[in-house]
Amino acid sequence: MELWFTEKHTENVNFSIKVDRHVYSGQSEFQRIDLFDSLEFGRFLTLDGYMMLTEKDEFIYHEMIVHVPMSVLPNVKKILVIGGGDGGAVRELVRYPEIERIDLVEIDRQVVEACRKYLPQTAGKLDDPRVTIHYADGLKFVRSKQDEYDLIIVDSTDPFGPGEGLFTKEFYGNCYKALTDCGAMVNQHESPFYPVDAVAMQRAHKRIIDSFPISRVYQAHIPTYPSGHWLFGFASKKYHPVEDFNAAGWKAHGMKTKYYNDKIHIGAFALPNYVKDLLEEM
Numbered sequence: 706m707e708l709w710f711t712e713k714h715t716e717n718v719n720f721s722i723k724v725d726r727h728v729y730s731g732q733s734e735f736q737r738i739d740l741f742d743s744l745e746f747g748r749f750l751t752l753d754g755y756m757m758l759t760e761k762d763e764f765i766y767h768e769m770i771v772h773v774p775m776s777v778l779p780n781v782k783k784i785l786v787i788g789g790g791d792g793g794a795v796r797e798l799v800r801y802p803e804i805e806r807i808d809l810v811e812i813d814r815q816v817v818e819a820c821r822k823y824l825p826q827t828a829g830k831l832d833d834p835r836v837t838i839h840y841a842d843g844l845k846f847v848r849s850k851q852d853e854y855d856l857i858i859v860d861s862t863d864p865f866g867p868g869e870g871l872f873t874k875e876f877y878g879n880c881y882k883a884l885t886d887c888g889a890m891v892n893q894h895e896s897p898f899y900p901v902d903a904v905a906m907q908r909a910h911k912r913i914i915d916s917f918p919i920s921r922v923y924q925a926h927i928p929t930y931p932s933g934h935w936l937f938g939f940a941s942k943k944y945h946p947v948e949d950f951n952a953a954g955w956k957a958h959g960m961k962t963k964y965y966n967d968k969i970h971i972g973a974f975a976l977p978n979y980v981k982d983l984l985e986e987m
């Protein structure tokens with residue numbers, strides 16, 4: 706019998722991946738966690754039936770959420786990652802020797818444990834000595850922080866369930882306060898394509914531009930997320946993601962990447978007209 710994972714992308718669109726093998730299922734206090742093996746995308750992680758990452762395309766998401774801000778902000782020493790219990794963002798961050806401390810705030814311990822066991826490709830660097838894992842709600846964690854982080858990466862689930870609070874005005878305001886004077890926040894910013902997703906994306910964007918003086922959106926192609934067209938937000942106190950892009954500084958790291966490069970960095974901020982309209986029409 707064939708087994709397929711299916712996610713409803715809209716009422717009228719299903720996205721399916723043929724499953725080779727069921728790997729793990731668990732129900733935590735917060736969500737249902739499943740891992741499957743597939744021939745096309747390798748092992749993949751879903752939460753409450755929604756795709757979080759696959760072995761074959763996670764490099765796109767994790768490189769874009771990390772290397773874009775890291776090549777703009779000078780002197781990043783202390784970082785807060787909210788969500789991202791799979792460890793993919795941390796794996797890209799620990800490649801920078803200048804980073805001194807990474808606080809990872811993940812609400813669900815069971816996600817981290819499952820990824821440590823079954824997804825070493827992403828979780829393999831969670832034991833780096835610079836990383837401290839806090840099992841807490843990111844919304845609550847940032848409330849008490851002030852002038853502490855050079856970069857905040859919001860690697861969260863979508864704006865329903867446990868991730869809902871990470872798309873609120875209160876959360877973005879607290880992130881602003883938690884950042885140093887030169888700091889920036891990067892978040893996974895949902896998809897502009899299907900109207901059901903675009904509404905949530907627009908609402909989040911409005912709240913971010915109300916909270917930060919500089920706010921830009923950039924894009925990447927992520928095959929296993931709804932429509933494949935995904936956005937990230939770059940919200941900053943001082944540095945502009947394109948004007949202050951330090952291509953030479955980034956290249957000096959000599960880092961091998963599979964998606965990110967200096968041309969992609971600039972190009973990712975060039976948005977299709979329909980996306981510009983969505984961002985401006987609020």
Ligand code: AAT
Nearest residue numbers: 788789790811812813816842843861862867868
């Ligand atoms: N790195 C790509 C994978 C993710 S997973 C996002 C993580 O955010 C999950 O492990 C989830 O448990 C955690 N999370 C959700 N809500 C909170 C919260 N309030 N505080 C801390 N962590 C939280 C991102 C996938 C993006 C999917 C896009 N469709």
